[in-house]
Amino acid sequence: xxxxxxxxxxxxxxxxxxxxxxxxxxxxxxxxxxxxxxxxxxxxxxxxxxxxxxxxxxxxxxxxxxxxxxxxxxxxxxxxxxxxxxxxxxxxxxxxxxxxxxxxxxxxxxxxxxxxxxxxxxxxxxxxxxxxxxxxxxxxxxxxxxxxxxxxxxxxxxxxxxxxxxxxxxxxxxxxxxxxxxxxxxxxxxxxxxxxxxxxxxxxxxxxxxxxxxxxxxxxxxxxxxxxxxxxxxxxxxxxxxxxxxxxxxxxxxxxxxxxxxxxxxxxxxxxxxxxxxxxxxxxxxxxxxxxxxxxxxxxxxxxxxxxxxxxxxxxxxxxxxxxxxxxxxxxxxxxxxxxxxxxxxxxxxxxxxxxxxxxxxxxxxxxxxxxxxxxxxxxxxxxxxxxxxxxxxxxxxxxxxxxxxxxxxxxxxxxxxxxxxxxxxxxxxxxxxxxxxxxxxxxxxxxxxxxxxxxxxxxxxxxxxxxxxxxxxxxxxxxxxxxxxxxxxxxxxxxxxxxxxxxxxxxxxxxxxxxxxxxxxxxxxxxxxxxxxxxxxxxxxxxxxxxxxxxxxxxxxxxxxxxxxxxxxxxxxxxxxxxxxxxxxxxxxxxxxxxxxxxxxxxx
Amino acid sequence: xxxxxxxxxxxxxxxxxxxxxxxxxxxxxxxxxxxxxxxxxxxxxxxxxxxxxxxxxxxxxxxxxxxxxxxxxxxxxxxxxxxxxxxxxxxxxxxxxxxxxxxxxxxxxxxxxxxxxxxxxxxxxxxxxxxxxxxxxxxxxxxxxxxxxxxxxxxxxxxxxxxxxxxxxxxxxxxxxxxxxxxxxxxxxxxxxxxxxxxxxxxxxxxxxxxxxxxxxxxxxxxxxxxxxxxxxxxxxxxxxxxxxxxxxxxxxxxxxxxxxxxxxxxxxxxxxxxxxxxxxxxxxxxxxxxxxxxxxxxxxxxxxxxxxxxxxxxxxxxxxxxxxxxxxxxx
Numbered sequence: 044x045x046x047x048x049x050x051x052x053x054x055x056x057x058x059x060x061x062x063x064x065x066x067x068x069x070x071x072x073x074x075x076x077x078x079x080x081x082x083x084x085x086x087x088x089x090x091x092x093x094x095x096x097x098x099x100x101x102x103x104x105x106x107x108x109x110x111x112x113x114x115x116x117x118x119x120x121x122x123x124x125x126x127x128x129x130x131x132x133x134x135x136x137x138x139x140x141x142x143x144x145x146x147x148x149x150x151x152x153x154x155x156x157x158x159x160x161x162x163x164x165x166x167x168x169x170x171x172x173x174x175x176x177x178x179x180x181x182x183x184x185x186x187x188x189x190x191x192x193x194x195x196x197x198x199x200x201x202x203x204x205x206x207x208x209x210x211x212x213x214x215x216x217x218x219x220x221x222x223x224x225x226x227x228x229x230x231x232x233x234x235x236x237x238x239x240x241x242x243x244x245x246x247x248x249x250x251x252x253x254x255x256x257x258x259x260x261x262x263x264x265x266x267x268x269x270x271x272x273x274x275x276x277x278x279x280x281x282x283x284x285x286x287x288x289x290x291x292x293x294x295x296x297x298x299x300x301x302x303x304x305x306x307x308x309x310x311x312x313x314x315x316x317x318x319x320x321x322x323x324x325x326x327x328x329x330x331x332x333x334x335x336x337x338x339x340x341x342x343x344x345x346x347x348x349x350x351x352x353x354x355x356x357x358x359x360x361x362x363x364x365x366x367x368x369x370x371x372x373x374x375x376x377x378x379x380x381x382x383x384x385x386x387x388x389x390x391x392x393x394x395x396x397x398x399x400x401x402x403x404x405x406x407x408x409x410x411x412x413x414x415x416x417x418x419x420x421x422x423x424x425x426x427x428x429x430x431x432x433x434x435x436x437x438x439x440x441x442x443x444x445x446x447x448x449x450x451x452x453x454x455x456x457x458x459x460x461x462x463x464x465x466x467x468x469x470x471x472x473x474x475x476x477x478x479x480x481x482x483x484x485x486x487x488x489x490x491x492x493x494x495x496x497x498x499x500x501x502x503x504x505x506x507x508x509x510x511x512x513x514x515x516x517x518x519x520x521x522x523x524x525x526x527x528x529x530x531x532x533x534x535x536x537x538x539x540x541x542x543x544x545x546x547x548x549x550x551x552x553x554x555x556x557x558x559x560x561x562x563x564x565x566x567x568x569x570x571x572x573x574x575x576x577x578x579x580x581x582x583x584x585x586x587x588x589x590x591x592x593x594x595x596x597x598x599x600x601x602x603x604x605x606x607x608x609x610x611x612x613x614x615x616x617x618x619x620x621x622x623x624x625x626x627x628x629x630x631x632x633x634x635x636x637x638x639x640x641x642x643x644x645x646x647x648x
Numbered sequence: 649x650x651x652x653x654x655x656x657x658x659x660x661x662x663x664x665x666x667x668x669x670x671x672x673x674x675x676x677x678x679x680x681x682x683x684x685x686x687x688x689x690x691x692x693x694x695x696x697x698x699x700x701x702x703x704x705x706x707x708x709x710x711x712x713x714x715x716x717x718x719x720x721x722x723x724x725x726x727x728x729x730x731x732x733x734x735x736x737x738x739x740x741x742x743x744x745x746x747x748x749x750x751x752x753x754x755x756x757x758x759x760x761x762x763x764x765x766x767x768x769x770x771x772x773x774x775x776x777x778x779x780x781x782x783x784x785x786x787x788x789x790x791x792x793x794x795x796x797x798x799x800x801x802x803x804x805x806x807x808x809x810x811x812x813x814x815x816x817x818x819x820x821x822x823x824x825x826x827x828x829x830x831x832x833x834x835x836x837x838x839x840x841x842x843x844x845x846x847x848x849x850x851x852x853x854x855x856x857x858x859x860x861x862x863x864x865x866x867x868x869x870x871x872x873x874x875x876x877x878x879x880x881x882x883x884x885x886x887x888x889x890x891x892x893x894x895x896x897x898x899x900x901x902x903x904x905x906x907x908x909x910x911x912x913x914x915x916x917x918x919x920x921x922x923x924x925x926x927x928x929x930x931x932x933x934x935x936x937x938x939x940x941x942x943x944x945x946x947x948x949x950x951x952x953x954x955x956x957x958x959x960x961x962x963x964x965x966x967x968x969x970x971x972x973x974x975x976x977x978x979x980x
Contacts, residue, residue, distance in 0.1 A: 075701075389871075392871075392875040393875070394871060394874055394875060417877070418877040419877075421875060421876060421877035422876075422877065424875065426871075426872055426875045426876075428868035428871065428872060429868070430868055433867045433868045433869065434867075434868035434869050434872060435869055436869045436873075436886075436887050436890075436891070437891060438890040438891055438893075439886075447873070447876070447878075448876045451873075451876055451877060451878045451879075451882065452876075452877065494872075497872070501876075507875075
């Protein structure tokens with residue numbers, strides 16, 4: 044073990060014995076290609092009222108670690124070491140004991156609230172299920188308790204919500220329901236596996252506020268699994284950094300995030316884009332040198348896009364949007380999910396028609412072209428999509444993938460195409476040997492490089508990038524962004540860069556367009572929009588984006604709460620009544636350990 | 649169709665090289681670490697992975713061997729067309745009966761009522777049944793893939809039209825249509841019968857392929873191809889169908905085994921292969937009365953049908969497992 048444990052004993056809010064502890068945890072998976080050692084002997088503990096963040100990139104074994112606490116691993120897994128939840132040793136429990144432990148002692152908050160809830164059961168049914176299984180409350184009593192739980196997590200009209208189905212709730216509300224389910228049986232520890240990754244930033248900030256007040260008021264321990272350093276800075280008391288199944292560094296949030304000692308942690312932190320620092324972190328962005336009389340690379344005029352739905356009124360996804368991208372300029376298009384940013388990107392690619400308004404590429408109107416002319420215009424636009432797993436045809440080797448646009452436009456012969464592909468592979472910093480590889484043999488970052496190479500094959504004047512780095516790990520994202528700025532400087536393409544990540548936009552864009560519900564809220568130069576936002580929505584958006592520095596994040600959080608108060612909104616928190624009675628499962632009456640002091644205290648947010 | 653075959657498993661001319669990065673390799677289940685995997689220095693194309701999994705499926709592999717033997721024996725023993733086989737007896741000549749025609753060393757499958765060599769007859773029947781089954785499999789696969797792909801890719805009125813057509817074919821009782829058309833078509837020999845059967849059995853594949861294409865056409869690489877200006881035909885043949893090849897191959901295999909059974913039923917009912925030609929179904933039909941007195945006349949063709957259908961089904965199972973290993977890859 045090379046762990047550098049620099050946490051002071053009995054730090055911060057840690058009180059009492061650990062509610063969750065891993066001792067020398069080893070997990071091995073048997074696979075078709077031999078054994079995979081996913082977790083290699085780690086030690087970690089979570090104390091009551093403490094948030095321990097387990098960070099690491101995909102494949103580092105952090106989810107596997109958390110799943111062992113619930114005894115929920117696939118059958119091909121072998122677990123070694125000791126896992127204690129409260130006073131129970133997980134390895135020593137049988138099926139019945141495990142089921143009794145799940146929910147009662149340890150509960151889980153999942154990443155994707157839509158799939159964590161069963162779509163065919165009402166919220167009430169799902170909330171009361173746990174209560175009934177653990178013998179806490181039945182029938183009307185259970186329903187009353189469920190309503191109380193919903194009220195606690197801040198869902199208005201809880202009685203009505205109990206009768207609704209998951210699809211009737213928004214993403215943030217669903218995640219609140221998942222949290223309500225997790226605290227239903229009053230577990231000692233909650234494992235939150237990327238609880239906010241699937242949510243928009245403003246919703247994420249609310250959910251984090253809720254989780255924070257939850258541990259303060261109920262004195263629950265939280266094991267927070269995340270890859271987002273901003274979330275870590277916002278939430279964590281202690282941080283444990285995982286790399287390839289090993290714990291490389293543990294310590295308080297301040298120690299790890301501000302004074303990292305391990306090389307990997309330093310690299311990881313350096314790779315996180317920092318909102319507010321502007322361009323320069325991953326290479327400078329070249330200034331736009333287009334003359335004003337040059338035609339814009341992309342010009343959207345009063346664009347309206349509608350989706351026709353059978354049996355329902357037409358849905359207006361984009362409403363009266365006008366924006367233009369000058370040649371050589373990077374325009375960042377930001378907004379939360381459902382704001383219509385991807386729809387605009389697809390329309391700019393000519394993949395969906397405009398209901399009204401105009402889309403013109405270098406002065407040519409997309410809507411008026413057919414056949415050959417349309418094909419010729421498409422040659423001048425490149426595209427990069429979000430998901431590296433689905434944006435490459437799994438049946439074509441990389442060389443063919445990149446050469447495909449040349450073949451489609453009948454340019455060059457086999458030799459010149461091969462030359463062009465190799466040139467592009469060099470440009471996106473991939474070894475030439477990937478020429479004959481298949482997409483599944485590459486990592487996510489490498490695949491995204493291939494996507495970018497394919498987009499540049501025809502030397503386009505405009506590149507449309509739809510969240511090109513959102514699915515990547517931070518260190519990979521940093522490399523891809525670095526490469527992207529270098530490529531932009533070299534090839535001077537204009538770019539419509541769609542992202543929900545303000546920090547990434549802050550690094551790259553010359554100008555920023557903020558969208559909400561299909562309409563433009565604010566647009567202008569980057570410094571103006573991101574650093575001195577005029578519109579209320581932009582202010583909220585920027586205030587909600589977490590930064591990876593605990594002290595600064597605390598300041599930002601307080602500033603956000605002040606902003607919310609000024610705008611007349613509530614700060615999300617757990618509402619615990621004075622006479623709140625902790626549920627006691629019938630089985631271990633009287634065995635409920637201490638911790639009663641914790642919830643009475645009016646935890647302070 | 650050639651595009652589908654080109655991208656078939658086997659990986660043809662792919663040569664494994666030193667791996668660039670295999671942390672995302674398909675086999676890496678359960679979000680494991682980047683620990684060095686055995687065989688990491690080797691890389692597999694998708695086709696090779698499929699082949700690897702298929703050859704590990706014991707039932708499928710042995711079925712393939714058994715089916716191979718049946719095919720070889722059926723075609724070489726009595727020969728086909730002008731090419732003579734190695735079996736000394738002909739299936740048309742009547743020989744002197746030994747006893748009541750029970751199996752002997754000279755006539756291993758026995759002799760029929762008129763003294764014909766039953767081994768030669770069964771081999772002839774097997775030949776015909778196999779030809780019909782494979783022809784039906786190929787025809788129905790081509791038609792089903794084409795209709796399913798067009799409907800799934802174009803959506804709109806093309807889809808409505810093609811899928812309603814499919815519905816019409818589904819609601820007509822298969823056996824009745826096949827019987828009526830088969831009787832007419834058997835005038836053109838077995839190829840006519842195969843054509844007719846192929847043209848009425850493509851429906852299930854069309855629906856499967858349509859479903860697969862519907863999900864594939866939403867994938868980003870299809871959008872990317874469209875954005876570059878790729879023609880619809882090229883998108884279907886190069887980007888969509890090769891990715892649906894798993895569904896197509898599995899379904900094709902299973903349609904072969906159902907074609908054998910359909911041909912048998914038709915011939916048994918007297919609507920299929922007409923004498924003097926013979927097929928396994930015709931043989932059973934002809935000698936059904938002999939079941940109690942000379943059971944071998946029933947059992948040999950019966951066992952042959954059973955063996956072929958079982959083998960093809962096992963191969964289909966193996967292929968399905970190989971193409972869709974349902975690996976539970978969990979995120980981390």
